[in-house]
Amino acid sequence: MIMMYSTKNDNRVIYAKEVSKADRLKTASLFRAVRFKIAMVFLMVALFSVTNLCVSVHASGEDPPYGERAIWAKPVEGTPFFKSEIDSPDHIYKKCSGSSIVIQFDLKIREYDLGIWHDWSWLEHGFQDCQWRNPASTWSSTGGCTKILDGDMWARYEFDEPGHYTVKGRHRGYECASPYNITGGDVTVHIYVVEVTDIDVVSGATDIDDGASTPDNTDVCAAIKDAGDVVLVAHTNPTVVEAYLPDNFVSWWGGDVYPGHQLFRKVSKSSWAKHEVIADIGDSTATMLTYIIGSEYTDIQRLMGEESFEDDEMAYKADPVGMIDPNPATGVFESNIQIQFTVRPDSLITDGNAGLFNINDIKWDVSRYAYFYLWLHNSGVWTIEDDSGGQWISDDSVHDDEDNNPWNGNGHLYANDSPGTKQEAAADWVVMKANMKEWVRVGLGGTLGENGSLCSEYVDWRAFRSVRKVNDVWHNDNTYDNELVEGNLFWGNVPSN
Numbered sequence: 001m002i003m004m005y006s007t008k009n010d011n012r013v014i015y016a017k018e019v020s021k022a023d024r025l026k027t028a029s030l031f032r033a034v035r036f037k038i039a040m041v042f043l044m045v046a047l048f049s050v051t052n053l054c055v056s057v058h059a060s061g062e063d064p065p066y067g068e069r070a071i072w073a074k075p076v077e078g079t080p081f082f083k084s085e086i087d088s089p090d091h092i093y094k095k096c097s098g099s100s101i102v103i104q105f106d107l108k109i110r111e112y113d114l115g116i117w118h119d120w121s122w123l124e125h126g127f128q129d130c131q132w133r134n135p136a137s138t139w140s141s142t143g144g145c146t147k148i149l150d151g152d153m154w155a156r157y158e159f160d161e162p163g164h165y166t167v168k169g170r171h172r173g174y175e176c177a178s179p180y181n182i183t184g185g186d187v188t189v190h191i192y193v194v195e196v197t198d199i200d201v202v203s204g205a206t207d208i209d210d211g212a213s214t215p216d217n218t219d220v221c222a223a224i225k226d227a228g229d230v231v232l233v234a235h236t237n238p239t240v241v242e243a244y245l246p247d248n249f250v251s252w253w254g255g256d257v258y259p260g261h262q263l264f265r266k267v268s269k270s271s272w273a274k275h276e277v278i279a280d281i282g283d284s285t286a287t288m289l290t291y292i293i294g295s296e297y298t299d300i301q302r303l304m305g306e307e308s309f310e311d312d313e314m315a316y317k318a319d320p321v322g323m324i325d326p327n328p329a330t331g332v333f334e335s336n337i338q339i340q341f342t343v344r345p346d347s348l349i350t351d352g353n354a355g356l357f358n359i360n361d362i363k364w365d366v367s368r369y370a371y372f373y374l375w376l377h378n379s380g381v382w383t384i385e386d387d388s389g390g391q392w393i394s395d396d397s398v399h400d401d402e403d404n405n406p407w408n409g410n411g412h413l414y415a416n417d418s419p420g421t422k423q424e425a426a427a428d429w430v431v432m433k434a435n436m437k438e439w440v441r442v443g444l445g446g447t448l449g450e451n452g453s454l455c456s457e458y459v460d461w462r463a464f465r466s467v468r469k470v471n472d473v474w475h476n477d478n479t480y481d482n483e484l485v486e487g488n489l490f491w492g493n494v495p496s497n
Helices: 021-033 346-353
Strands: 002-007 013-019 037-047 051-054 070-073 081-084 091-095 101-113 116-119 137-142 146-150 154-159 163-171 185-203 206-208 218-224 229-237 251-253 264-268 273-281 284-301 322-324 334-344 362-378 381-387 412-417 429-444 459-470 473-476 483-486
Touching: 091 101, 101 163, 101 185, 137 146, 137 154, 154 163, 154 185, 185 206, 185 218, 185 273, 218 229, 218 429, 229 273, 229 284, 264 273, 264 284, 273 346, 284 346, 284 429, 284 459, 322 483, 334 346, 334 362, 334 459, 362 412, 412 429
Parallel strands: 091 185, 185 284, 218 284
Antiparallel strands: 002 013, 037 051, 037 101, 070 081, 101 116, 101 154, 137 163, 146 154, 163 185, 185 229, 206 218, 229 264, 251 273, 273 284, 284 334, 322 334, 334 412, 362 381, 362 429, 429 459, 459 473, 459 483
């Protein structure tokens, strides 16, 4: 008597059976006849009350020894198609529906012949009088699903909640009169009942905290308008392998397709906008409110006689605006200007004031650069009293000349400035040439506005002043320009010795 063993490289035992010499000769002849055919235990799955479907399976320990694992590829219609499980594992993905899902699993023998799966032919392979063992099959599961009914070669399981489950069926094989018994084996399928839980930022935006009225299952993010995209991802319960999801498993509204990825979505940052991006899986929904934000230069007041901007809680108002004549006795002068920016999109202010997000997570700052010279003339000699060192420097050391709160002012931000002299100069002539740039930056996710990023265009303006004392009275002098206008100029007519 001889013991014959056959194993596969993945360490699954195919069979171990004691046979006589005569039986070995018969067996060898049979194997040569069916060398291109593979017997396979597989698992059939049906969505109960809908339609019968096959799913991928893997059977270990089946007889005869040339078995290999198989997977189910979903057909548009008709009989499922099987191929090697090397290409894909055994997974079933179902969308949560708010009610329990019932799936029936069936154990059968199938045969793989030159790329085609079909029913196993007992007589063709010389098997006679094969009977199921008793019991014919056994079943087990993980994840908390419930077996509600079973038979000789099938079981029906109920799945009540989203989660990752496994169902294992053991085909206990056949007792055959000839040529030998079939040992059967285990087949396991992973079942995922999936819900979407939330949408998160992958790149290109910053999460914003919830407000008092943020809807359930809703998150908020913000990004500054630029040429890129915000990339979002939908999170699920349980976590899934995206590559195995059926087509169109996730339904999206808003945003744009992220090529090759069902769980991802992108939003263009090319224009100011509010995007409501929604992901649905079955009866579960998650939303991301995505704001593409910035600030737009909308107005300037710089002429004598114009009234100051009137807006809620404006921190500082120059009144009146424009070039103020020098004090006749001291020569002190001012050049008052007010610049208005408006936060975009308008819906950001509306939604923030409605409590859809925490407005303290988006902070603004109106900033200024200066490039200037101040000349004094005395006893026929010009000297430079003050300058910016021949470069642009920050002129943003104080904030009481700004209104950085758009939430209580119709979305407006303000910059106010008064370049000039603060005390009487020991001179008979004073010339100031100041180029300025106003701009807005925003801090997201709790970052201070002054530490934030540029979110507006630069607004250029200049204040050129020339005041002179004649007969102990100071007055404007146009020798070196007196103007408060938009745009920069380097430098025009300047004092020189």
